[in-house]
Amino acid sequence: MTRGTRREPAPAAEERLRDADRSQGTILAAARDEFALFGLGGARMDRIAERAGLNKRLIYYYFEDKEKLFQAVLEQSYRDIREAEQQLNLQELTPADALRRLVEFTWSYYLEHPEFLTLLNSANLHRARHLQESRRARELNSPLIELLAQILERGRKDGSFRGGVDPVQLYISIAGLSYFYLSNNHTLSAIFGRDLMAAKARQERLSHMCDVILGYVLRD
Known part of the structure; x- marks a missing residue:
């Protein structure tokens, strides 16, 4: 020294x-x-x-400024959900159970973290430029897609899943089925005259989503 x-x-x-x-x-x-x-x-x-x-x-x-702070908040929000997903240990479940668990988790996480949905809404209003500038956000999301691809491949090999399923498209469907319902529950409830956030309606929605996702990937 x-x-x-x-x-x-x-x-x-x-x-x-x-x-x-x-x-x-x-x-x-x-x-x-x-x-x-x-x-x-x-x-x-x-x-x-x-x-x-x-x-x-x-x-x-x-x-530095509000823009950088917003980007950091988005990165942290993705880090939180990805870390929670890692606790599911999906690789230890059968392919069908792993997919069902991911659908259930996504639905529950969105319900319990409504701020995550509103942050995504705000990011989309600004054409996701904060995420486009964030290599960290892309790095956080890549492992989930890789894991989903592995689950699909395991299912294809054991004969339970059909082949040719794009893991990115599948995850968008899983997230979208929850996201649209919850983000638009007020207008949908008003239009259809049903309380879509009632406990019975939420359970029906979850069952429907699991049926849709598994019905798409499972072999006949």
């Missing part, structure tokens, strides 16, 4: 990193709620700072 220089003690440096991680996590959670309520255009950094209980300058220090 050069004479006259002082190295920060390792415990102190680690504590500073933990503080930084905690601060960024707090900011991301506050920003997620703000963007979910007001969208990118209506969100205000002052309110995010107030929600987080932190100085607004600290938000700019970590995330």
Whole structure:
């Protein structure tokens, strides 16, 4: 070590990193709620700072501006759902059970995290430019598609699934069957005169989605 220089003690440096991680996590959670309520255009950094209980300058220090913060929130939202999916251990289930479990999980996750759907709505209003600029978001989603491809291949090999199923198209269908229903439940309920969020209606929807997805991939 050069004479006259002082190295920060390792415990102190680690504590500073933990503080930084905690601060960024707090900011991301506050920003997620703000963007979910007001969208990118209506969100205000002052309110995010107030929600987080932190100085607004600290938000700019970590995330530069509102656009970068929105991108970071989207990345974290995808990280959260992908990490939750990893806990399903789909590779340990039979192909049919793995697909059913993924459909059930997607439906439950969207129900329990409505902010995820509103964030996606906001991202789409801005033509997903924040995701297009994010290599991290693509890296987070690739493993799921690879796993789904493996499940489809296992099913094809054991004779339970038909071949030629595109894992990307299949996942879009799984997500879309939940997303459209939940994002439009108010208008759909009004149009059809049914409470589509009643417990019985939600269970019927889940059963329908499982039948649709499995009916598409299973061999006759």
